[in-house]
Amino acid sequence: MAVFDSVTELLAYCGNTSLPLWEAVMRCSARESGISAEESWEKMRGRLLVMEQADASYEPALRSRSGLSGGDAEKMQRQFQSGGSISGDFIGQILSSALRMSECNACMRRIVAAPTAGSCGVIPAVLLPYARRFQTGEDELVKALYVAAGFGSVIASRASISGAEAGCQAEVGSASAMAAAALVYLHGGREEQMANAAAIALKNMMGLVCDPVAGLVEVPCVKRNAAGAMNALTAAELALAGIESRIPPDEVIDAMQAVGEMMPAALRETGEGGIAASPTAIKFRQDFFGA
């Protein structure tokens, strides 16, 4: 059951109760599922710890069973550490962090779906490097996860977070919107700015199809997590600068759902369209699965 059915409702609730957004999400969702605020906090904290563990447990030599994934995060890491990246350390960390988590997922490591397994790299990829750069404490990161969950909850309620239902815009796109709002929170932005960031992030990913090669959560999913993380940073920067989404967040979410409904099944996780239908992808599928 959704805690809030619209961003408007979520912001109004924060205004009326004077609760910060993270706390409104925590209290309302805890009440809904019959647990205490303390239990909820510990549960969310546990998720942050698993994200940190997964990030730390990455092994460059690890490969997925298909052989399509692994080792790329290490390449990205080496690139920025050697001073060779175009945009420098912070962006380099975000990119390698997104690849790291997604490769962990592809290689059967323990991850936190956020909101899905296929998009699990986006949120940690912005939170963990941000925390290192600005010395953010654990409590603030847990609060940022509540902010992300709050916006995710509205998206799930009004639209979808499933690639099979609405394409990658609903998975990496939703993750990116959630991450953007969380970044705005961490950087001291107001509730409206979090909402604007989420809306901008979602708009930038609108129409993205779910087209996994051979049906596996690897290509193009892993690299799209890196793109989703960068898009979150873009949206957060714009919103923090006071730039608003010209279209209200709820209408953006509804538009995303409408686009999802227009998408043919071939572009919704069936592995039949988009990149999955390229000759190389088809050949890979035949070689790997024999069909």
Added chain:
Amino acid sequence: MDIFDLIGPIMVGPSSSHTAGAVRIGLVGRRLLGEDPVQAQLLLHGSFAATGRGHGTDRALVAGLLGLAPDDGRIPDSFQLAGEQGLSFCFGTVSLRSAHPNSVQLTLDGKSGRRLQMTAASIGGGRIQVRELDGMPLCFSAEQPTLIVKNEDQPGSVADVSRVLARLGINIATFQVNRNSRGGEAVMVIECDAPILEQTAEHIRRIPGILDAVSIKAV
């Protein structure tokens, strides 16, 4: 949607439907069998058969049969663990009529000789549905404590079972009854709001006309 399904679940990758859901199917099979399985035949259908290997569906199913949870880091090593724990298994493919694309048919043999056949589907986000048990069609998610009762198809069986639950103050959330033929064998699937103790299942097994009763906790 619960916020812990948006930041969560904690799971072993890569896919909630093909990996996490598959672990839960194995786990439900193990609980329904009620003992350590020593032999398992797993027949994959549809997308499970087509892409299961790349998603680790095979390892995930075996992990569940061994009692591992969907977030257990040992899932990728489940084949080796099975060897250590005395579970032998074989995989095949099957084409099931009008089944969900992510379906598997399990035949399990327990260490005391119990046998169970189950068909289950992974329906997305790690959620599952058991669709058939020992040839009897049914449908349950194992998200709540569930009692499965096999009985002779005769008047009063449903009342006898629900009376036991009522006496214990256990509220029934859903109740299904199916049978293979009139006067033949029937199965009740009772999803409850509170845990059902083994002694309750034992009590129900002693009711005349009841052939078997198994309770499983939420998976």
